[in-house]
Amino acid sequence: MATFLLEVGTEELPASFVSDALHQWQTRIPAELDELALSPEAVHFYGTPRRLAVVLDGLPPRQPDRREEVKGPPAQAAFKAGQPTQAALGFAKSRGVEVTALEVRDTDKGAFVFVNQDIPGRAAPDILIELIPQWILGLEGKRFMRWGDGDLRFPRPIRWLVALLDGEVLPLTLENGSTVCVSDRLSEGHRVLHPAPVPLRRAQDYVEALRSAYVEIDPAARRLLIERQVKEAAKSLGGVPMISPALLNEVTNLVEWPTAVVGKFDTGFLELPPEVAIIEMESHQRYFPLRQSADGLTLMPYFVTISNGDPSKQAIIAEGNARVIRARLSDGKFFFDADRAQPLDAFVAKLETVTFEEQLGSMAAKVKRIGAIADHLCDQLNLAAQPRQHIRRAAYLCKADLVTQMVGEFPELQGVMGQKYALHSGEPEAVATAIFEHYLPRGAQDRLPQTLVGQVVGIADRLDTLVGIFSTGQLPKGSSDPFALRRAANAVLNILWSAELPLNLARLLDTIVCDFAQDEALQVNAPEALRTQLQDFFLQRVQTLLQDELGIDYDLVNAVLGDRALSDPLDVKDRALFLQNMRHSGRMDKVYETVNRATRLAAQGTLDTQVLEPDGVVTAAALESRSERAFLAALQTLLPQTQAAQASRNYDQLVAGLEQVAPVVNNFFDGPDSVLVMADDPTVRQNRLNLLGLLRNHALVLGDFGAIVKG
Incomplete structure (x- = not known):
């Protein structure tokens, strides 16, 4: 070797x-x-x-030597009257063997020519x-x-x-x-x-x-060395380093022989918001900032940079880096002071100069739409006057910082600076917090907004983007999603689920689409098709989140993805989790066969899936056996349990009722008093199909058992 x-x-x-x-x-x-x-x-x-x-x-x-079997042309084409044809000669030549080395063998597709070759390894x-x-x-x-x-x-x-x-x-x-x-x-x-x-x-x-030769060739070893040096440098100053994984990975591949160098900047720059100083150090200079404690954002006037130069020149390197960061932070202070010279709402008018999307107009137009959507959300949530007022104000100001000098220089600070400028301008804290929170989550690992105002404005912003971009026909395709629409829809659903906001998302989408269609500046065509596209898109997102993020089995997700999935997003999540728990606890086995069999047979009937009460759909006089009458009585007992489950979303009551009904239905199918469902008499047949349809409908309150695969 x-x-x-x-x-x-x-x-x-x-x-x-x-x-x-x-x-x-x-x-x-x-x-x-x-x-x-x-x-x-x-x-x-x-x-x-x-x-x-x-x-x-x-x-x-x-390589090891190997023996290779190669299949050639059909025997009929290779040999005529026992003599090799051009097909056989050509195949032999292509494999570098004599025609005599060819063998004819039978296969399931007829006789073919084969050759075995010993191929020496290279x-x-x-x-x-x-x-x-x-x-x-x-x-x-x-x-x-x-x-x-x-x-x-x-x-x-x-x-x-x-x-x-x-x-x-x-x-x-x-x-x-x-x-x-x-x-x-x-x-x-x-x-x-x-x-x-x-x-x-x-x-x-x-x-x-x-x-x-002073080259640490192993990236993993280099990364550990950098991390250790940064921590040691911070410890020597009594501080805690801010080590961003992304920055650490980048710096690891910027140097061959890392040396940590401590630099210092003027304490006056600590008056800047820490986010500004941090982004200046991390994004522009690849420095590691130092803070006073691990659980705070109070910075120290020091940083650690990783040099790829001569360790004996650390003092010179530190001074050079200090000069650079001093200039950077001076720019940041200038932007910060200039932006605060006027209130935040003074920037709103400048949003007219910023294009959101060519067909959807300016960012000012988007802000107006966000406000309208936020009003619809407030109506559905039946919010009181004060939170409505804060939501309207936050929606009005949520994009104002985009035209400030600071965010113009550092787009990553959008929302962050808006919050700080709002507080400086005397806006209520709820409004300022919402300006920051409405961007959350910014990434997969980011937290969700925690305040009601931030949640509502964040949902409104994303729904405007989703409906707007869909209306222009720029739907995500494959891995291409330039407007991050999947992430936006995921955020809407995760915010709803996390905050337990009782929103009818289907109705909200209908309302927003109508607003877009009535806006002459937007020129929305075919609103019905747009509505269908959005609902299908959100259903896909619900399915993906339930399966990938919550780990729900695919068939259980399919069982809850009905008409109610968007009209009651909270309930679809609860039902999926409930079914998963049923499966894991073994409780599913007690009702699955019965309900699934009833569901399959009920499909041959005509009973509407919304009907739960037997009155008017089951004719008592047409019940011919004790098992049918017992079935009807069991459904009458089940009805209040199902209605209670619908009202409280406590599906334990419904499943307990289904467990009680199961033996009765099994007797209806296979007991001493079993019946033939598809009876010759149309009235009797319809009666029995309706009994089964009612059981199916009660189970549908939890999920479609016909979509569930037996475990």
Whole structure:
């Protein structure tokens, strides 16, 4: 077994490409080697800003020999009168064998010609020489470039190649016009700390040889080293570092030999909102901010930056970084002071200059629609005067900070600055909080809005976006969702479920679509089709959330996805969870067979699924057996339990009633007094189908048992 090293040396790569490229290699290289029966015992992937590398440990010297059976043309076409035809001759030639080596065998599709071949395994170096250019040039990413006079494309110019099989150089060549990059055993060390080439005697020496040249080649080790240094630096100052995982990952791929450097800025900048200082340090400078405690946002006038330079120059590096952040924070203070020179509502008029979407008008028009939708929400929720007032004010101001200088410079602070400017302008705290919260959740791991005002405005904002974008025909397709409509719909449902807001979403969508259709500026055509598209879209989101986020079995989700799913979103979630608990507790088994059998047979009748009362649908005089009369009596007993379950959403009562009915129905089907449901007499037949239909309808209050698969 051998060890093979491939290193692709480059100019400084974008940090995001390093991790993306290694992920692509992790997916591709082991799979291709497995397919070629050349699987190594272990595969290691390494990367820094100046190189991508893979080390294959325990690589077989060659593929194993194999015997391959190859199927050829049908026997009738291959041989005529016992003589080989051109088809047989051509097949033999293509496989490199004599015609006499061909065999005729019977298959389930007739007789065919076969040949068995012993194929010797190829040497590992020969295979690697073919694969490696594909591994390098097959990488995908953004903003690839050409350099020199060639057509080769890569994120940055390729400067060297190392290809070692144990101690032997594997001959590789990458041609880029007049520039030719030939593989060697020479790597490169740290650009500053070890500018001389690093000769590699064997592939096994790679990691330690690079470390001796001040390059930590392993991203995981580099990440841990950075994290430890940042924490130690913060501890020395009595602070707690803010280590964003995204920033840590980025910085890991920006350096080869990390050194933590502590910098300082003027304490006067601590008067800025901490979010401003944090975003200045993290997003613009890749600094780690320090705060006074782990459970607060009070910053210290220090930061930690990760240097890729000479550790002996830390003081100079710290001073240079301090000058940069001082200028950045000065800009932030200027924006902050300028924005606060006028009240937040003064910015609302400027929203006319910001386009929300070409066909949907300005952001000012969107704000007006958000207010109208928020009013509809207030009506459905039957809110009192004060929360209505706060909701209207928050809806009016929710986008005002988009035209402030601070948010213009840092779009990530939308909502954050709106809240702070609202408080500075004397707005009620409920309004200011809602301006921030209506954007929540911003990401998959973010919290949901906690206040009623924030919840209502957040739902109204997203519903305006959903109805508006759908009205323009720009629906999500496959993985393409440029307006994040799936995320918006998910947020609406999650807010409703979390806050337990009793909204009729179907009726609310109808109302909003009508408002859009009546707005001449929007030119909405076919409102009925738009309404159907939106309802189908939300049903898909309900299904996805119940299955993927709550872990409900797919058939139980299908059982509750009826007409009530959007008219009562809270109830559809409760019923899905209840059915899941029924299945896990074994309670489902007590009623499943009975209700499911009744549901299947009731489909042959004509009883409306909304009917629960037997009066008027079951003719007592036409009941011929004791089992039928017992069935009717059981349904009459079940009725108040079902009605109570509908009113209270306590489905235990309904299931308890179904459990009591089950033996009676089983006797109706299979007991001593069993009956033939599909009787010849149409009145008797209809009576029996209606009994079954009533049982089905009672069960439908919980879910469609016909959609449930027996466990």
